[in-house]
Amino acid sequence: MTTLAEFMIIAGADNRPPMLEKSLFDSWKSRMEHYMKNRENARMILNLVQNGPLIWPTVTEEDGTIRTKKYEELSATEKIQA
Structure with a gap:
């Protein structure tokens, strides 16, 4: 059976952040960083995540x-x- 995260990848949902698979945190963290870097105002988003609001x-x-x-x-x- 296909998980929601796999379905999103297959469907090509690039406008949503990747879903967290509990057993694959390191991979998810890397994908989230790449996702944030490709958004508008990427530097500010990464700064917010790393340093707080x-x-x-x-x-x-x-x-x-x-x-x-x-x-x-x-x-x-x-x-x-x-």
């Missing part, structure tokens, strides 16, 4: 309170990361 920048108000920046307040680089 983006920590939203904060702003210290005049009264000393700390809040997260609003999207409109982000720099161009921060907007791309977000």
